[in-house]
Amino acid sequence: MAKRSAPEVNAGSMADIAFLLLIFFLVTTTIEVDSGINSKLPPDIPPPDVKIKQKNIFTVEISKDNQLLVEENLMKMKDLKAAAIAFIDNGGGQGDAACSYCRGAKDPASSDNPTKAIVSIQNKRGTSYETFITAYDQLASAYSELRNRLAQQLYNRSFDEMDKSYNDTKSSEFKSEKLKAKIDNIKDKYPRIISKAEPK
C-alpha cells in the first residue's frame, strides 16, 4: 500500500464559476411586474342628456348571488363573450350608421354600429369582486377578438401583435407613426365602450 495523501484541489477557479453563475442569474431573473385590466372612470359631473337608443345598449347585470342577467335573460359566464360579440358586431344600422366591416346578423333589433354600441355592466353591492372581474374580462376579450379579426383582415396580422411591436423597444416598428395610425384606426372601428353603472 502506497502511503499517499490526497492532492489538494485547486480552488483558484471557484471564484470564476461563482461569478459565471451570478451573471447568469442576473441576466435571467425578471422582477415581476403587476398587470391588470385598465379601465377609465367617468368624470364626476352630471352626464350630458344624450338619448341612446335602447337597442344600442347591452345590459349585463350581475345579481348579489353572482348570477348573470344579460338583456334580461339568465346566462352562463362562458356564453357571455359570444353574446357580446354578436351584439357589438351586429351592424344593423342603415345609412350613416351602417357598418361595412361587421359580420354580424344585421338584426335591426340589436346594435346599429360598433361605435354606437354600449356595453353596460351593472352589479349589486353584494356581487363578488371575482365575478365582476370575470365578466369584465369576458367583455374586454370580446372586443379584443373583434379587433384581432379586423386587423387580420385589413393588415394581415393580429391586433395584439401590432400593439406588442409598437411597444417593443427591440422591434423595428417601435413607436412608429405608421403603425400607430393603423392601431388607432382599429380602435376607432371597435371602440371599447364598457360603462359601469353605479350599484343599487
Place this chain on the structure above:
Amino acid sequence: MSKFKKKGNNELPAISTASLPDIVFMLLFFFMVATVMRDNSLKIKNNLPSAKEVEKLDKKNLVMFIYAGAPSDAYKNAGDEPRIQLNDKFADVKDIAAFIAAERATKREEEIPLLTTALKVDKETNMGLVSDIEQELRKVNALKLNYTTKKGSALK
C-alpha cells in the same frame, strides 16, 4: 498489533475554504436581485382574481396602490369585514381623497394626469366596497384605473 498502528501523516488534508466567500457573495447577489421590493406590508388577505385581457402596469412611479380585502389572520381584531389599506394602515373610504392628494404632491405637475390607481382587491370582497372606492376616486378626479389581477383564464 502493528497492523493497526496509527501511521503518521495520513490525515485528510483540510478542504480549502478560499472559495466560500465567493459562494456567499453569489447567494447574496442572487437574492438581492430576485427579491421583489414590497413597499407596503399587507394587513389584509390579498388573493387577486385572474383575468386574461391584462395589460402590464409599467412606469411603477406613476402608480398609486389601493389595497382592499378582509383583514388577514394576524389582524383579526380589525374585524372580518373587508377593509381598505392605504400605505401601511387600515383606512376608511373617506381617507382616499387625502391619500390621492398626498401622492399627487410628490409628483411633478405634468405627471399628475398620467397617474394610474391600481386596485389590488381580494377576490372575496364584494363590489359595494369597490364601488365606494371608485366613487371616491371620481370625486378627486383620479380617473385612470387598473384592476390588478393575476394572469390566467378567468373562466373555470
